[in-house]
Amino acid sequence: MPRYFGYLRVSSDDQTTENQRLGLLDYANSRRLVPIELVEDTASRAKSWRDRGLGALLEQASAGDVILSPEISRLGGSALQVLEFMAEAVKKGVTVHITKQGIVLDGSLQAEIMATVLGLVAQIERAFIKARTKEALQVAKLNGKKLGRPAGHAETLKLDPRADEIAGYLALGLSQAKIAARVGCSKATLSRFIERRGLKGKG
Incomplete structure (x- = not known):
């Protein structure tokens, strides 16, 4: 039985995850990705994803589980960080949904194309x-x-x-x-x- 996690990140306590939460929950409900466990993080995106709540979340996730995030930029402060996270997720068999764009990174052709694009961006960076x-x-x-x-x-x-x-x-x-x-x-x-x-x- 897969588990569903929603990852919400803001850069400081002055910001709110409310808008992120509502959009993510609407996406999850429409696709029956429930029940979902929400993880809120206030760490700066400059900090490595491994040292944020996202790292702990991926560590506890298992093959078949799903992680949802409102935007791909919430996963890391650079294309390289995002690519590293996606590589680890694929290695563990964890599917990642980017809810605002409706992107599903699950080992499919679309996911491979997205990973390639991110890899090229990281190389250019x-x-x-x-x-x-x-x-x-x-x-x-x-x-x-x-x-x-x-x-x-x-x-x-x-x-x-x-x-x-x-x-x-x-x-x-x-x-x-x-x-x-x-x-x-x-x-x-x-x-x-x-x-x-x-x-x-x-x-």
């Missing part, structure tokens, strides 16, 4: 980020800014291998929250790293 980061690093070096781990710090930190990448993101003006999501760590971990290594950027 990564290519643009890589190009902008490289340009920012070049500008920073021309301006005499020393990148990477400063000398005199013998202790190895988890993010040291990505120091130049983080420096590039900072040079681009990305917030720490967005950088943390891209390098796969918490904002607190990134903040400590930036402070320990003497890097500067937006909070």
Whole structure:
């Protein structure tokens, strides 16, 4: 017997899930995807889906279960995040419905096309980020800014291998929250790293 879950996410406590909830419930009822268990999440989309309520939801879901979300953007803050979530859902045999667009990602041809499109978007996104980061690093070096781990710090930190990448993101003006999501760590971990290594950027 499949279970049905509705995932509702807002970026802060100032927002409400009421409109999302009504539309999602109407969709579920019209397709008899009931009874449905609603999961509400207030975490920022910059945070990895694995570290939000969505990650816990997929973890408890089993093959044949269904997860409904109002919009595909509610699943992640980037195409890459959405693609990663969909890949894990497909691996577990969990069907995902995007209710506003009526999209059903269930291993069918439509789902494969959607996954391919998302994959292409993610590749383009990564290519643009890589190009902008490289340009920012070049500008920073021309301006005499020393990148990477400063000398005199013998202790190895988890993010040291990505120091130049983080420096590039900072040079681009990305917030720490967005950088943390891209390098796969918490904002607190990134903040400590930036402070320990003497890097500067937006909070």
